[in-house]
Amino acid sequence: MAEGSVSTADVEMAFKKFAIHGDTKATGKEMNGKNFVKMCKDCKVIDGKNVTSTDVDIIFSKVKPKSVRVITFEQFTQAMTELSMKRFKGKSQEEALQLVHGLLQGKEPANVGVTKxxxxxxxxxxxxxxxxxxxxxxxxxxxxxxxxxxxxEDIPDTSGYVTAYKGQGSYENKVKEDA
Known part of the structure; x- marks a missing residue:
């Protein structure tokens, strides 16, 4: 691997972290469109000029199967290849993909705007x-x-004495005196 290049394992780890974000039942093997857009925003793949959130939505729809709402890591890699060419115009495909992977490396979902x-x-x-x-x-x-x-709650007194009775607990002493 060339110096400065990002390993696939680092990108896959970022993919898993974003895939499970906000979903308690997610396994991390598939990512929905909302989390894909969040990942692109948080990792600065969406720059507002070359790549917009609309571009990200279109590419997500293009790489996912028609009847499914999620993408796998392989489909994610295809999407990132297309986005890298759009994001880094003028670079070779491999170089652009490495730059996008560099943006994704070690990232996890940001909780900006969460109520504190x-x-x-x-x-x-x-x-x-x-x-x-x-x-x-x-x-x-x-x-x-x-x-x-x-x-x-008012817990009832079940001792047998009337409320405000002054001689409570003195019956035993009185019985012993009489005997």
Whole structure:
């Protein structure tokens, strides 16, 4: 292998990572059109001038079988060959393919635009259990940790004593005194 060239294994690893992105049932052997476009965008194969997302969609449709919605790695390689000639005009087919493989090497799906947990003062204030009042403060222990079901529901007292009875637990002592 020439110096600076990218191995097929590196490209196949990137293919697998993008193929399983967003699909819990994916095996990594086939890639759908949405993930193919995402891969082309994330890896900068789509440059906006020579290659657009429309070009990527057309090439995806061209290499996949008519009745199927996914492509295999072999079909992916055909698509990348066509895209490389469009992306790097004026280069030889082999050189253009190596440049595209260089763009794909070691890449994985970016999570740009994914919603992150808010770190606002309002969230901190609303989740601070020490500021709760009334019956809501009973849902947390002294450390601020929730008590679970015991904090949400009134669990009935099945001891047999009436609520607010002052002598609770004294019956045993009274029986012993009488005997």
């Amino acid at each position: 947990v808010a770190k606002a003062a309002a969230v901190d204030r609303l989740t601070d259990s020490s500021k709760f009042t009334g019956s809501h403060k009973e849902r947390f222990d002294e450390s601020g940790k929730g008590k679970g079901k015991a904090g949400r």
